[in-house]
Amino acid sequence: MSDARALTRMHAWEMAAALRRGEFSAAELLDAHFALIHAQNGALNAWVSLDEERATSAAAAADLLFAVAREVGSAALDGLPPLLGIPVALKDLVVTNGRPSTAGSRILEGFMGPYDAHIAERLDAAGAVVPGKTNMDEFAMGSSTEHSAWGPTGNPWDLGRVPGGSSGGTAAAVAAYHVPVGIGTDTGGSIRQPAALTGIVGIKPTYGRVSRYGIIAFASSLDQIGPFGRDTRDAATLLQAIAGLDERDSTSAPIPVPDYLGSLPVGDDQAAAALKGVKLGLPRQYFVKGMEPGVEARVREAVSALESAGATIVDIDLPHTEYGLATYYIIAPAEASANLARHDGIRYGLSDRGGDVLANYLATRGRGFGAEVKRRIMLGTYALSAGYYDAYYLKAQKVRTLIKGDFDAAFEQVDALVAPTSPTVAFPFGARLSDPVSMYLSDACTLPVNVAGLPGISVPCGLSDGLPVGLQFIGQAWDESRLFQLGRAYEGLTAEAPWRDIEPPGLATMDSARPDQAT
Amino acid sequence: MAGLSREDVAHVAHLARLGLTEDELTRLEGQLNHILDQYAVLAELPTDHIPPTAQTIEVEGVMREDTVRPSLPAEVVLALAPEREGGYVVVPVILGGEPS
Numbered sequence: 001m002s003d004a005r006a007l008t009r010m011h012a013w014e015m016a017a018a019l020r021r022g023e024f025s026a027a028e029l030l031d032a033h034f035a036l037i038h039a040q041n042g043a044l045n046a047w048v049s050l051d052e053e054r055a056t057s058a059a060a061a062a063d064l065l066f067a068v069a070r071e072v073g074s075a076a077l078d079g080l081p082p083l084l085g086i087p088v089a090l091k092d093l094v095v096t097n098g099r100p101s102t103a104g105s106r107i108l109e110g111f112m113g114p115y116d117a118h119i120a121e122r123l124d125a126a127g128a129v130v131p132g133k134t135n136m137d138e139f140a141m142g143s144s145t146e147h148s149a150w151g152p153t154g155n156p157w158d159l160g161r162v163p164g165g166s167s168g169g170t171a172a173a174v175a176a177y178h179v180p181v182g183i184g185t186d187t188g189g190s191i192r193q194p195a196a197l198t199g200i201v202g203i204k205p206t207y208g209r210v211s212r213y214g215i216i217a218f219a220s221s222l223d224q225i226g227p228f229g230r231d232t233r234d235a236a237t238l239l240q241a242i243a244g245l246d247e248r249d250s251t252s253a254p255i256p257v258p259d260y261l262g263s264l265p266v267g268d269d270q271a272a273a274a275l276k277g278v279k280l281g282l283p284r285q286y287f288v289k290g291m292e293p294g295v296e297a298r299v300r301e302a303v304s305a306l307e308s309a310g311a312t313i314v315d316i317d318l319p320h321t322e323y324g325l326a327t328y329y330i331i332a333p334a335e336a337s338a339n340l341a342r343h344d345g346i347r348y349g350l351s352d353r354g355g356d357v358l359a360n361y362l363a364t365r366g367r368g369f370g371a372e373v374k375r376r377i378m379l380g381t382y383a384l385s386a387g388y389y390d391a392y393y394l395k396a397q398k399v400r401t402l403i404k405g406d407f408d409a410a411f412e413q414v415d416a417l418v419a420p421t422s423p424t425v426a427f428p429f430g431a432r433l434s435d436p437v438s439m440y441l442s443d444a445c446t447l448p449v450n451v452a453g454l455p456g457i458s459v460p461c462g463l464s465d466g467l468p469v470g471l472q473f474i475g476q477a478w479d480e481s482r483l484f485q486l487g488r489a490y491e492g493l494t495a496e497a498p499w500r501d502i503e504p505p506g507l508a509t510m511d512s513a514r515p516d517q518a519t
Numbered sequence: 520m521a522g523l524s525r526e527d528v529a530h531v532a533h534l535a536r537l538g539l540t541e542d543e544l545t546r547l548e549g550q551l552n553h554i555l556d557q558y559a560v561l562a563e564l565p566t567d568h569i570p571p572t573a574q575t576i577e578v579e580g581v582m583r584e585d586t587v588r589p590s591l592p593a594e595v596v597l598a599l600a601p602e603r604e605g606g607y608v609v610v611p612v613i614l615g616g617e618p619s
Contacts, residue, residue, distance in 0.1 A: 337535060374537055385534060399561055
C-alpha cells in the first residue's frame with residue numbers, strides 16, 4: 001500500500017489531527033482520495049459527478065487556514081472546525097449551486113442547481129471538501145441503488161451485490177475509502193440499510209433535526225438527512241456540522257443541538273463503560289419472517305455482549321410493527337405523488353415538446369421517470385384519489401398514530417431499543433427487481449422508525465457469509481447523543497474483534513482488474 | 520376491496536400525468552394489485568377513534584420575520600428553462616389554438 005493510500009484508511013478525526021500537526025496537507029489528502037476514486041469508480045459507480053476544481057480550491061483554502069493558525073499557535077489550530085480539509089461525499093439528492101443535481105433521474109439530467117442546499121452551505125462554512133455527488137435510487141425510491149438512471153452501484157464487499165439504498169453511492173464510497181464520511185437521506189431506511197450492507201455507521205436523525213432546504217423532495221413528512229462514517233465519532237462530527245434550525249425549512253426544529261462528539265470517549269473501555277445501567281428494549285417483532293439465520297445470530301451475539309457489559313436487556317412488544325410496511329407504502333407514495341408533480345417539463349429539466357401542455361406532461365414524465373418512480377406515483381395518486389382517500393391515506397395516517405404509540409409506550413420502560421437494521425446481508429444484483437414487495441421488505445426493520453419520526457443508527461456488528469451485518473439502535477426524539485454513545489460503546493466492546501480488521505474484498509478485486517490505473 | 524382493472528390503471532396514469540406504454544400498463548396492473556393486496560392488512564385494525572398523524576414533531580405555526588431578502592437570480596433560474604423568450608419561460612399551448 002502506497003503512503004498516499006494509507007491516508008485514506010484513517011478516520012476523519014485522525015485526518016483532522018494529522019492536518020493540524022502538519023503531517024500532510026488538505027491538498028495531499030484530497031489527491032489521495034481522488035486517486036482511489038479515479039482508479040475504482042469505473043467498477044464501483046459510486047460517484048455520478050465529480051468536481052475536482054471546486055474540491056481543489058476548497059482544499060487549498062483549508063491549507064491556507066491551517067498555515068495561518070499554525071503561525072498563531074495551538075489554540076488557533078484547535079479552534080478550527082473539525083471538518084476543515086476533510087473530504088465529504090454528497091448524495092445527488094442535495095442541490096448544489098452550479099453543479100449537476102440529478103436525484104438519480106433522467107428527468108433531471110443536466111439540471112444544474114441554482115443554489116446551495118442548507119447542508120451544502122453549512123459544510124462549505126465548515127471547510128469540508130466535496131469531491132462530488134454520489135449515486136442513488138431515483139428520487140431516493142429503492143433499497144438497492146439499482147433504480148438509478150445512471151446504473152447500479154457495486155458493494156465493495158462483493159461487486160456482484162448491491163450496496164443497499166437509496167443512499168448506496170455514499171455508503172459504497174465511504175466503505176471503499178473514497179471519502180471518510182458522507183451525506184445520505186433516509187425516508188424509510190435509506191441511510192441505515194446501506195450502512196448495514198456495506199459495514200459502516202449511518203444515522204437517521206430525528207425528523208426535523210436537519211434542514212431539508214435544498215434536498216430534492218421525496219416524502220416530506222418522512223425525509224431526513226444524515227451522515228455516514230466508518231465510526232460513530234466521525235458520524236457524530238458530520239451530524240454536528242449540519243444539524244439545527246434553519247428558517248427556510250419550517251419543519252426544522254428549534255431544539256438545541258448538543259455537543260455530540262464531546263460525549264463520545266476516545267478510549268474503548270471508557271466508551272463501553274457507558275453501558276452500565278442502560279436499559280435497552282429488544283423488540284420481538286423485529287426478528288421478522290425471512291430474516292437470515294446468520295444475521296439473527298450476529299445481532300443476538302451483539303445484544304449478549306451489550307448485556308455482559310452492563311446493559312439491561314428487556315423484551316419489548318411493538319405490536320403494530322407488522323402494519324408498518326403497508327402504512328409506509330401508502331404515506332410515502334402519496335406524498336411522493338404530490339411532490340413529484342413539480343417535475344413537469346415546464347420550468348426546468350427534461351421536456352418533451354411538440355404538443356399542447358398535456359401532451360408535454362405525459363411525454364416528459366413518461367420518458368423521464370424510471371419504473372420504480374412511476375410505480376410509486378401511481379400508488380400515491382390512487383391512494384389519494386376520490387373514493388379511496390379514507391380507505392388508504394387516512395387509514396394509514398391513523399395506523400401511523402398507533403405505530404408511534406408503540407414507541408412511546410416502549411420508551412416508558414427503556415432508554416433505547418436495539419434491533420437488526422436489515423433482515424438480510426447484501427443481496428445479488430437483480431435478486432429483488434422483479435418483485436417490488438420483496439424489495440420493500442428490505443426496510444421492514446427501519447421504516448417504522450421514520451413513520452414515528454424517531455432517530456436510528458446502524459453500526460456494524462460482524463459478518464455473515466463474509467458480508468456485513470448491521471445493528472440498529474432506535475432512540476427517543478432528539479436523543480441522537482444516546483445513539484452515538486451506544487454505537488461508540490459497542491465499538492469499544494468489539495475493538496479487538498477480528499472482523500474489524502477485514503477490508504472489503506471487492507477493493508482488491510477492483511485494483512487487480514485495473515492495474516493500469518492503480519496509484 | 521376490488522382490484523384495479525386495466526382501465527383503472529390507465530385512468531390513474533392520466534390523473535398522475537404519466538404517459539405509459541401498453542407494456543407498462545400491463546406490468547403495472549399486476550404489480551399494483553399485488554401491492555394493494557399487502558395494504559389489505561390495515562383493514563383488520565379498528566381505527567374509528569384513532570386520530571390521524573400527519574406530522575410527528577410538535578412544531579406548529581412557524582413564522583419568520585417578514586423582511587426583504589434576495590431571491591434567486593432571475594438569469595440563473597431562467598437559464599434552466601427548457602424554452603425561454605427574454606425574461607419569460609415559454610409554456611406549451613394551454614387553451615386551444617395551434618401548438619407552436
